[in-house]
Amino acid sequence: MKIDLADQIENILLGSIDKNIKQGNFKIKDIPKIILLIPKDKSHGDLSTNIAMQLARELRVKPLDIANFIVSNLDIQGTIVDKVKIAGPGFINFSLSENWLYKVIDEIREQGENYGKVNLGKGKRVQVEFVSVNPTGPLHVGHGKCAAVGDALSSILKAAGYEVEKEYYINDQGRQIDLLGESVKVRYNNLLGEKKEFPDDGYKGEYIVDIAKEVIGKFQDKYKGRDDKESREFFREFTLKKILSGIKKDLKDFGVEFDVWFSERSLYKQNKLQEVIELLKQKDFLYEKEGALWLKSTEFGDEKDRVVIRENNIPTYLASDIVYHQNKYQRGFDKVIDIWGADHHGYIKRMKAAAQALGYPEGFLDVLIVQFVTLIKNGKEVGMSTRGGKFVTLRDLIREVGKDVARYFFLMRSYDSHTEFDLDVAKSQSMENPVYYIQYAYARICSIIKKAEQEGIKLGKNKEVNLHLLDKEEEIELIKKLSSLKEVVRKSALTWKPHLLTTYLYDLASSFHKYYTVHRVITEDIELTKARLILIDCTRIVLLNALNILGISTPESM
């Protein structure tokens, strides 16, 4: 049976409303979209709708009366619906016959690793661009959060039927990059005993000295005392390459792989800037003032117009970004999502203004802002910006708590809340740590299945066992939870909220642990044992699929 439960109930409801219209009970033109939700309270049934309240306004009839009309014309013969009740101010609650639960089990075992996928995206192409840190230093913890969110969101969208491309934009040119090379060059010379003044706004980090040392190791004093074009270029390129490869490695070790590493330089090589400027000029969104070229971003809600080409003829960062987004647009994505750190939020308006000026469809570009992370150690905040702070870099964090924990902790709260990352909890291999709690459930299942096999009971096929033996309260509870994975994926893809999955996982693990404590899987009763093995195998599959989406590993023993 492929028909979705929700669809089926929606049809039943529509049928009833139709009848009521024909009977003259409801005088309406359009039927509002029927919203079905899973009630928090079990006594309110399995699914619930507020359609009676929705109709109340237009009909000017009490919601309860409307609900009565609807229910009296409801035809539930031969459907999955077992009982219908009206409750509260006019909710219509549906209780389902238990057969659907066993169908869920069939579905999970049939679909295996594909269970949980939904076809929301219908193959639409989405690009997610995230991290995109200037290659001027190593990634820190905040970037890690962006990376985790971007990567998880991408996987969620994939699971929801979108075609997703993950991209990292490399700002590999401009003043900052020149400055970066200059910083290394000065350190290099200093190390070799040359007196050179360090630039005021240069990069002061220890890693700059390390890179300078590396240059000495490879090239000795070849560039000592030099300040010609060739040496400047050398230091710039050497440093850029070095830092970029470090970033790539950090991300890889964090489990994040990009489909495209997009270089800002490549845009200029193709002279794309001129093209876009021309286009904007034609549309009359550019003007000259005080020797600079300005974008009329105020026409699209920005607070002020923005400079695109500076007085000195050098394009601004915004110019690059406009060209870059034009490039994204030309690549044919249906949708582009940029994930930025909170410190860039002031940039959204001008970027969106530019998108509008270029005439992109409404909603083509969306920017998602990830709030900062506060690290907590021994109950105190760890300074992030100060150099004394201990776990500043992403690499250090991964080393300290591991990839899985780091990812989960970044994802377990809504990305737009300024969350705390408690290192002590993250490090603890105990019940306090939600990651272990979840992985433990998975490992426990694997262990039970293994144990059963050792005792000669193999995990069978659904057909060979009587699933109706799974009738305990905790079993029903568990199956219902398994059934909601698809809804969770759908919802998190719709709202772009990866944390729905982390909370779901915790919840599911909890249901399993509870079940495990109350009932034994392996018993003298072979039939029952087989049924329960199938149930826990389904739980295993759902845990696996959800953890895979989040990029968290699933150890079979811990």
Add this chain to the structure above:
RNA sequence: GUGCCCGUGGCUCAAUUGGAUAGAGCGGCGGCCUCCGGAGCCGUAGAUUGGAGGUUCAAGUCCUCUCGGGCACACCA
């Protein structure tokens, strides 16, 4: 000063985009291991959702004001 984000038990966070009695974890208190992994489970106490108005059948959620916290306000990237 202006704009954006956030204020939910002692602490960290949820709440199916406006739904029914606001839920979890940690911490507190009290229980559960002859048994498949106790890295587990159960019970209990704790909330005027920062505050004040408003919108409606219904507000933690939407609107206005207000108070606290964060961030951003460049011809920097």
